[in-house]
Amino acid sequence: MGNVIALEQALASLEIRPGTAHGARLDPGTSLQLGTGDATLVYVLSGEITGDPASGTSCTVAGAADAGAASGPRTLLAGDAFLSLGRLAISLTSQSGAELTVVPADVSLAAVTPLPPFVFVDGFSEIEPAAAALVSHLGTGTPSGRSGETIVCQMIIKTVLLAAIRAWAAPTGGTSAWPDPAIDPFLRRAAEAVAADPGRDWTIDQLASLSAMSRTVFAARFRRAYGRSPAGYVAEIRMQHAKDMLESGASVSETSRALGYGSDEGFSRAFRRHAGMPPSLWRARAAAPSLH
Template identity: 45%
Template sequence: MVTVDADALSQVLGAVDLRIGIARRVSLDEGALLPVPTDRITLVYVAAGGVHGHPPLGEGCRLDVDPGSQRITVDSPIRRDLLVAGDALLSLGGSPFALEAEGDTSLMVVDLELADATSPLRALLPPFLTVTGFDALEPAAAALAENMGLVDPASCPVRQGDPIICRMMAQTVLLSVIRAWAANGCAPAGWPSLSNDPFLDRVLDAIREEPGRDWTVERLAGIGAMSRSTFAERFRTAVGRSPADYVTEVRIDAAKRMLDAGRSVSDISRELGYASDEGFSRAFRRRTGMTPSSWRLAHRIPVPA
């Protein structure tokens, strides 16, 4: 069974930020097809019935959970195309496929959009992943998933704060699916390495541990035991962006967590190595489209009237 470092998993989950999370409930008759979009991230929870893939979902990781003891048995890899009530599927898009209903089926489907288009989530996860027995592994998140989709969204008036609440609900379910997949032995060996390169992993770890340090290319190359030119080329090839862009990404992800914790903009800008509050705010806005203060307000849980 492959185990995942708890701190590494926390870093992955903490970096996920949704801009949109729209849920809907879909009822399918036996044999009906539900196309899964190729241009967005889609989360599917099987509330009743079952589905199989076209093309088949292929080899994956099956998690068998004993209801009494909560003991988890992992069979990986195993060919299991059929997903049944209580299972979850996450598709990152890219390859067209559809789900076909096995009998009368009810699905909760969430269309997701990341707040940061350069998020490493797509690089860290396979094109799609399945979590069997999600309802047993994450009962609270499964209950949330089963009840968050409207049968007819057009018939339900939008109340103040609903988009924020829906996005937060969708993010909770998404993070729970990723955590269940990774923490229970379905992640591949070495996950969540972005680079599959121990020297570059050492660099990435250093950036995440000290995001506010003055990270020059020379300093990072030294940590990776490479020349400046070799490091820059290997980094961009493996991670898909420049070292400077990755440092900014890590800093903004850290800033979001600090804003959630109630830290002031001045404290955050100093800790993350920015020369001024204005410089930090400009970098944050370029990355998220919002000022730090606006982002904090948008992500605050609304207080019921």
């Protein structure tokens, strides 16, 4: 349970500002250089790439196996993915040539501290088939200039990045490699209470009481530990639950009521601010057939 809560906390606080996805072709014997600063997701369309990160800086997850620490060079084939969080530089080399989709993004470092700098995802297309189908089409089409197209593209990139993180943190084998965060257990009480009941009208006073702290001390310590205010954390947890409910087929009204919003309009405004699109569009996008 602790690992699940840790994952939810990290995903809720994750901030991603995606750049423009683009295709990349590696000739035999050439490399893709990834520096420090921005995070980068690399999806292998065809061919192969190999990375050789320093010991203790990466992990790997296979489509039907547990995640664990990676050691030595790792080779990825078509349908695999690689995620660099921009903390260390790395070179991805192809011996026979490769076609790639490269997705740059600015990822908040505070949110990804528990993660290793590099994640190798074997069988990404099997773990997250819908996301793999989406990322394989990014950077290959011609922009039409239609209103909202940029927002939709950004949401696809965010979905792909989160899918890569979930693939490592909650692999299909049932054992999570996500480490328990070194967070004050009193603060954790408040975070776990919010995750267990996101629809409750939480106040700072209530959360501070759960943590056995004064309002002022609790607010300051919570922001340092989780990278955002208690109110911001509650909002993020609600939005994550909202996305899950909408993707599972719940209506906008059902989701709004379950998460404690006074009206569908208020919920829709909050969701649009968070996701960049109305909840009805998010629900429709989740229900649409995957690209092939």
